Amino acid sequence: MHYTVQLLFYLHxxxxxxxxxxxxxxxxxxxxxxxxxxxxxxxxxxxxxxxxDSCWLIIxxxxxxxxxxxxxxxxxxxxxxxxxxxxDVAGQNADEFFEDxxxxxxxxxxxxxxxxxxxxxxxxxxxxxxADAEKKAAQGGSSSMMLIVLVALVAIYIAYSQMNx
Ligand code: HEM
Numbered sequence: 001m002h003y004t005v006q007l008l009f010y011l012h013x014x015x016x017x018x019x020x021x022x023x024x025x026x027x028x029x030x031x032x033x034x035x036x037x038x039x040x041x042x043x044x045x046x047x048x049x050x051x052x053d054s055c056w057l058i059i060x061x062x063x064x065x066x067x068x069x070x071x072x073x074x075x076x077x078x079x080x081x082x083x084x085x086x087x088d089v090a091g092q093n094a095d096e097f098f099e100d101x102x103x104x105x106x107x108x109x110x111x112x113x114x115x116x117x118x119x120x121x122x123x124x125x126x127x128x129x130x131a132d133a134e135k136k137a138a139q140g141g142s143s144s145m146m147l148i149v150l151v152a153l154v155a156i157y158i159a160y161s162q163m164n165x
Contacts, residue, residue, distance in 0.1 A: 039117035041069045046119070050091035052076060057086065058093040058119045059111065062133045067095065067119040075114060
């Protein structure tokens with residue numbers, strides 16, 4: 001009886017910790033998604049800024065708060081990768097290029113300085129982003145379940161080791 005109570009205690013404690021961890025992660029994600037005060041730009045707006053006098057880029061995706069619009073005109077000459085690579089994707093969605101290079105945390109902090117607004121997704125882009133997010137959530141769901149099972153198994157193992165010592 002005593003060991004059953006101990007086992008239940010371990011199970012409860014580890015599952016509570018896991019739930020707390022999940023809630024914190026969701027809150028952080030929700031917080032970083034709320035940029036309602038920012039201006040919203042369409043792809044037509046962004047497509048007008050493709051030169052050294054005015055260079056805008058769309059960078060961001062569902063895993064980091066959604067696509068945002070950046071006016072990088074003043075950064076062109078300072079970019080370690082050169083101005084040309086940025087001008088090549090000026091006025092467009094440059095997220096894939098930006099991510100493919102594997103930009104550092106410093107580069108991401110630098111990027112934040114040039115934020116001018118949110119990007120208004122087209123119906124088509126919205127559907128694609130929703131499908132991607134759902135796919136990711138489904139993958140996350142099954143790995144969360146595996147983690148719960150793993151935590152429960154560890155708790156049972158600890159309880160049984162104590163019972164036999
Ligand atoms: C405002 C947006 C951007 C910022 C703030 C930025 C920042 C940086 C920084 C700090 C580096 C040095 C390496 C690092 O710390 O990661 C870098 C390198 C580079 N970036 Fe960017 N970048 C931006 C956009 C882009 C875009 C849109 C492209 C491509 C289309 C690009 C292509 C490159 C390349 C090719 C390098 C050189 C990588 C290397 O030396 O291995 N960057 N960028």
